[in-house]
Each structure stands twice: as structure tokens, then as C-alpha cells.
Amino acid sequence: MARQGLNKTLNSSRALDREILLESYGVTVRLEASDSDLFSETEETARKALVDRVKILENAEPEHVFRVSSDETGTLFLFHNGEQISFDTSRKRFFKFFNSMLRIAVAEYARDCVFIHAGVVGWKDKAIIIPANSFAGKTTLVSELVRNGATYYSDEYAVLDENGLVHPFPRDLSIRDEGFKEREAPVTEFGGITGTEPIPVGAVIITEFVEGGEWDPVSLTVGQGIMEVIPHTIPRNFNTQFSLKVLNTAVSDAIILKSPRGEASAFAIKLLSFY
Amino acid sequence: MNNSQCPVARKSGLVVQEVPDEVLVYDLETNKAHCLNQSAAMIWKSCDGNTSVSEIAKLVESQAGGKVTEDFVWLAIDQLSENNLLEKQIRPSFEGTSRREVIKKIGLASMIAIPVIASLVAPQSALAAASCACNNPSSCGNAPNAGCPNTTNCNINGLCAP
Numbered sequence: 001m002a003r004q005g006l007n008k009t010l011n012s013s014r015a016l017d018r019e020i021l022l023e024s025y026g027v028t029v030r031l032e033a034s035d036s037d038l039f040s041e042t043e044e045t046a047r048k049a050l051v052d053r054v055k056i057l058e059n060a061e062p063e064h065v066f067r068v069s070s071d072e073t074g075t076l077f078l079f080h081n082g083e084q085i086s087f088d089t090s091r092k093r094f095f096k097f098f099n100s101m102l103r104i105a106v107a108e109y110a111r112d113c114v115f116i117h118a119g120v121v122g123w124k125d126k127a128i129i130i131p132a133n134s135f136a137g138k139t140t141l142v143s144e145l146v147r148n149g150a151t152y153y154s155d156e157y158a159v160l161d162e163n164g165l166v167h168p169f170p171r172d173l174s175i176r177d178e179g180f181k182e183r184e185a186p187v188t189e190f191g192g193i194t195g196t197e198p199i200p201v202g203a204v205i206i207t208e209f210v211e212g213g214e215w216d217p218v219s220l221t222v223g224q225g226i227m228e229v230i231p232h233t234i235p236r237n238f239n240t241q242f243s244l245k246v247l248n249t250a251v252s253d254a255i256i257l258k259s260p261r262g263e264a265s266a267f268a269i270k271l272l273s274f275y
Numbered sequence: 276m277n278n279s280q281c282p283v284a285r286k287s288g289l290v291v292q293e294v295p296d297e298v299l300v301y302d303l304e305t306n307k308a309h310c311l312n313q314s315a316a317m318i319w320k321s322c323d324g325n326t327s328v329s330e331i332a333k334l335v336e337s338q339a340g341g342k343v344t345e346d347f348v349w350l351a352i353d354q355l356s357e358n359n360l361l362e363k364q365i366r367p368s369f370e371g372t373s374r375r376e377v378i379k380k381i382g383l384a385s386m387i388a389i390p391v392i393a394s395l396v397a398p399q400s401a402l403a404a405a406s407c408a409c410n411n412p413s414s415c416g417n418a419p420n421a422g423c424p425n426t427t428n429c430n431i432n433g434l435c436a437p
Contacts (some may be wrong), residue, residue, distance in 0.1 A: 204405030224393070230301075230308045231397050236287040240301050244292035252295060 126202025
């Protein structure tokens with residue numbers, strides 16, 4: 001049904017001629033593009049978005065279909081399950097948006113794991129998780145922790161398995177300089193290494209940058225901590241029972257602290273020496 | 276206030292997760308999450324439709340090992356009702372006193388933590404937490420809703436939000 005609706009919507013665009021079926025974190029996705037150039041970039045973006053945790057499938061019913069097409073003017077169109085969700089004349093901006101949407105679709109419907117919007121580093125064989133929204137300084141803090149010796153796991157998602165262990169989701173760090181310009185930097189740029197093994201959660205840090213802020217943490221109970229994490233938990237609507245169970249398993253032995261913080265560079269040193 | 280009332284805990288549309296010393300309840304209808312402390316959880320679990328407020332007080336007293344008054348139970352029921360965690364809304368009147376005054380009165384006398392329910396509304400969809408394609412809302416160009424899904428818009432923080 002979705003396909004019919006989509007074809008109707010795509011009448012004004014060029015015909016589709018390339019597609020690929022893939023699975024990532026248990027979610028099946030079909031990517032389609034209207035020409036080979038677009039297809040290459042779509043596939044490359046998808047692999048990047050899903051940190052190459054992608055398996056190509058021969059045959060399966062996709063849960064998500066993303067279609068990329070262009071018209072005569074060069075405007076790019078993005079469709080998700082038959083609905084147009086974006087159009088843009090800037091190729092860079094268009095694929096950045098596609099990257100984000102694909103990542104969220106997989107995170108929301110992932111099987112056997114729970115995605116939390118958070119920065120994650122490994123420290124003394126345990127994970128420090130810092131749940132936060134975009135623009136909350138998550139990447140800056142993660143990069144400072146890595147500069148100070150922590151192992152890089154992710155600046156985007158804490159991926160928890162059913163045993164509560166954190167798996168790496170090591171995309172390049174998305175650095176925003178002044179003026180909101182963004183660039184991607186490999187963790188090696190910060191002298192860091194990437195974690196490869198799943199590790200238990202040692203600490204959950206609920207914090208945000210406040211001008212002149214002082215780190216003066218209060219310890220939260222497991223219930224209070226999970227309440228802080230819930231808004232950042234991606235599949236909470238799709239698979240609430242599983243998400244809450246995994247959160248409980250993951251943080252029940254962790255230290256959960258909440259406090260505003262000052263500049264990331266000084267805070268990173270303080271946090272690692274504290275923990 | 277009628278202490279012979281038998282409140283009923285809501286069950287449908289809720290996901291319940293026991294955590295150490297607390298109970299988390301996620302309301303699938305409203306996307307609200309609630310954290311019930313031990314006292315509130317004990318009272319909520321006792322609301323089976325057959326047990327009166329007076330009986331719940333005695334039950335909790337025997338489980339918690341400290342004096343539990345009916346006001347103590349009403350304090351929990353008031354919050355449970357307010358958060359739609361009972362089948363039928365119950366509005367207790369603390370005999371002319373406010374909830375704050377009751378908390379003060381109970382708090383001074385009780386050896387058991389007063390019942391507390393902390394709540395939050397979670398954003399409806401993960402897409403709401405997605406960054407806008409443009410990063411900077413002022414430079415969003417001609418992308419619809421600044422590249423956000425059509426149920427959301429790019430807010431001043433560069434986030435897609437309802």
C-alpha cells in the first residue's frame with residue numbers, strides 16, 4: 001500500500017533504478033535512488049549513519065523504505081515509507097538529514113537493544129554515559145574525556161543490550177565550531193582510541209553546561225536516574241517494556257549523578273578523577 | 276473523606292517496572308512516566324478494589340513497620356488519582372487542610388517516607404529529538420519545516436520539536 005502511494009507521489013520525479021536491502025540492529029531497510037550517483041551517496045551515507053553495522057539481504061520484507069530522487073532542477077526529495085519527508089537543493093544538507101532520519105528509524109525499531117541519545121566513553125572497564133539532546137555539548141564533553149584518556153564509544157548513542165552492556169557506536173565525532181559550522185573528526189584527532197567490547201555501565205551523568213556552573217553532584221536513586229534517561233531513550237514508545245527492563249538492568253549497579261557543569265575541558269578532568 | 280472507599284489501581288495502558296526501592300510506571304496513553312517511592316508503590320499495589328483506605332493503612336503499617344495513618348494513605352491516593360493511576364478518580368479532602376499541611380503533619384510524625392510520585396512527560400517521538408538538517412534555524416533555506424518531519428518544526432535550539 002505504501003508503495004502505491006509512493007509511486008503516485010513520485011510521478012514528477014525521475015524513475016527509480018537502484019535499490020538495496022539491508023539489515024542493521026535487526027531492522028530491515030530498503031534504500032532506493034533514482035540514479036546511480038544518488039544511489040552511491042545514499043548507500044555510503046547509510047553505512048556511515050549506521051557505523052557500518054549493516055548486513056546486505058537478498059530477500060526480506062523491509063520495515064522501512066527510504067527513497068531518494070531528484071527532479072530536472074536538481075532538487076532532491078526524500079521519502080520514508082511513501083511519505084515525502086524532505087526536499088532540498090543543498091546536497092550536503094539533504095544527505096545529512098537522511099543520515100539522521102535513517103539512524104533514528106533504526107534506533108527506534110532496533111531488536112534486542114535499546115538506543116539512548118547519549119555520549120559514551122569507557123573508563124576503567126566501565127562506561128560513563130552522558131544522556132543529552134543535540135546542542136547540549138555532548139560531543140565537546142566526550143572529546144575532552146577522550147583527550148584525557150577515556151576510550152571512545154559514541155558521541156550519539158549508548159547502545160544497550162538486554163544484559164545492560166553498552167556497545168560502541170563509534171561514528172566520527174561531529175564537532176560544531178563557533179557559528180554552528182559542523183565537521184566530522186575521527187577520534188584519533190583527539191588522541192583517542194575506540195572501544196570494541198561491550199562494557200557495563202559504571203556511571204550515568206546527568207549534566208548540562210551552565211555559564212560559570214559548578215559541578216556539585218547529587219546522587220540519584222535508580223528510579224530517579226531512569227526518569228532522567230527516559231526522555232533520551234529512543235525506542236520507549238515502540239518497545240516500552242523492554243526499554244524499561246534494560247534501563248533497570250543497565251543502571252542498577254551504576255553511580256547516577258546530577259549537576260550542572262562548567263567548561264568541558266575542566267569538567268572532564270574532574271569527572272575522570274572523581275570516578 | 277470516606278475511609279470505607281476501596282480504590283482500584285489502573286492496570287491497562289501502563290507498563291510497570293520494579294526497580295530497587297521504587298516502581299516506575301509508564302503511561303502509554305499519555306507518554307507520562309511516573310516514579311513511585313516505596314510508600315506510594317505499596318499503597319498503589321494495595322488498591323485492589325476490595326481493600327478500604329482504613330485497611331490499606333493497616334496493611335502498609337504492617338509491611339513498613341511504622342505508624343501509618345489514613346491521611347498518609349490519602350496523600351498517596353490523592354497523587355495516584357491526580358496522575359491517572361487509579362481506575363476512578365478520587366478526590367480526597369483532608370478535612371479542611373491542604374496537601375501541604377498534611378505533608379507537614381505526617382512528615383513530622385511518620386517514621387516512614389511520605390508517599391511521593393515524581394512524573395514527567397516524555398517527548399512523543401524519537402523524531403522530536405532529531406537535529407534539524409540545517410543546524411542553525413536561521414539558515415534553514417527552503418527545506419519544509421527546516422528539514423524536520425512534517426509534524427514538527429525546527430525550534431530555536433536547532434531541534435525538531437512539536
